[in-house]
Amino acid sequence: MKAYQIGSQTGLSSLKAVEVPDPEAGPGTVIVKVKLVCLNHRDVRIVCGEYGPKRDESCIPTSEGIGEVVTCGEGVSGFAEGDRVIAPHFVSWTRGPFFPGVFARDLGVTQNGWLAEYVSVPAEALVKVPDTLDDKQAATLPAAALTAWNALVEIGKIKAGDRVLTLGTGGVSIAALQIAKMNGARVCVTSSSDEKLDAVRKLGADATVNYRKTPEWGPAAFDALGGGADIVIDTAGQATLTESIKAAAPLGRIVIIGALAGAATEGLPNFGTIIGKNLGLHGIAAGSRDMLCDLVQAVADNQIQPLVDRVFSFDEAPEAYAYLDKASHMGKVLVQL
Incomplete structure (x- = not known):
């Protein structure tokens, strides 16, 4: 073959x-x-x-x-x-x-x-x-979307009215946007491209932040969501974690998925905020077959494209x-x- x-x-x-x-x-x-x-x-x-x-x-x-x-x-x-x-x-x-x-x-x-x-x-x-x-x-569905499902549904315990921040416009982030909206959440998406941000708004994003124009995008995302994100889908890793912590709401869950932005150039200057906001940081790797079955059913029921x-x-x-x-x-x- x-x-x-x-x-x-x-x-x-x-x-x-x-x-x-x-x-x-x-x-x-x-x-x-x-x-x-x-x-x-x-x-x-x-x-x-x-x-x-x-x-x-x-x-x-x-x-x-x-x-x-x-x-x-x-x-x-x-x-x-x-x-x-x-x-x-x-x-x-x-x-x-x-x-x-x-x-x-x-x-x-x-x-x-x-x-x-x-x-x-x-x-x-x-x-x-x-x-x-x-x-x-x-x-x-079996990799990127399953990862987003695990992050939002299994770890994030998403519910209607939650506020979600997802970083970037790759496969995991777009799937996270669609799954979050399916569950009745309000969603903010970041990107360095205004063109991509226009596109995600058409897909249902409620708010967007251009991180190139706003390097300290964490507070901007916090404000755009009206008090921070209950769930942060951090696909970029160490280099963005500082801003993700700033963007999170009290009792927020930051789900760390990838390392697209490379290694951090410094430690977390807002380390104390993790305690001050009572945040949960959770790393994940994809998901199980049972999770995939649930995702398939949800996509079929809601005809997500x-x-x-x-x-x-x-x-x-x-x-x-x-x-x-x-x-x-x-x-x-x-x-x-």
Whole structure:
């Protein structure tokens, strides 16, 4: 089959197109014919050697996609040829709270991911896609949107009337905006682009802040939300945490998801505010299969449409990586087989 491998992980040029044998269905596994692949920031960082230790050069990347069941291995029931399926990339995290062992079985990192004609996935991780969702709606759910769901619903305990701040306009942030609005929240979004801020207002954002024009954007977001954010979706990490703390309301929950802005240049000068506001800081990593089932049902019930920035062909996958790396996109970047 046609596939891509992460190669030497020394930069975007490390991604290489290859021909490899088709995977075979072992006990408890399902072979899925891939239809759409979604790229995430970590996919870029992996081929650049900037996502933990270097991995096996033959690893097939990407953690998010949708496909159709082709073959079921011994002991698998509940799936039939042609079923459309998705799966969280931590395939051993099926239910219950997070446990560190989930990192050992991670699609696109420790085992082969979606950027190929076929992928092998444990049956226990798969989620059937209802007919009411099209491929693009479903393909964008298992990684970025699932992370946003975990942050808002599982950790944030979002409810109608809550105030939410989400940083940036990438896949997690746009999904967070849509999930928050679905739950009746008021949402503020940050970006360095007025054009992107105009676009998120059309998607339902109640307030926006341009962090390039307002470097100390935390107080601006606090005021825009009329008293701070009950939930902050911090996709940028250490470098933005100081402002996220300023933006949070008393008893707010700051959910730390990524490190898009790099490392902090100094410590937290407002460290005492964490205590003064009684804030909760919570790091998360994606979510479980049970969470994904809940998300799929919510998206189907509310017919949420993902924001897809651009779709590349399979042969254009390196261009898709380069496009995502420029960070000029909004929402999701897809690869179609």
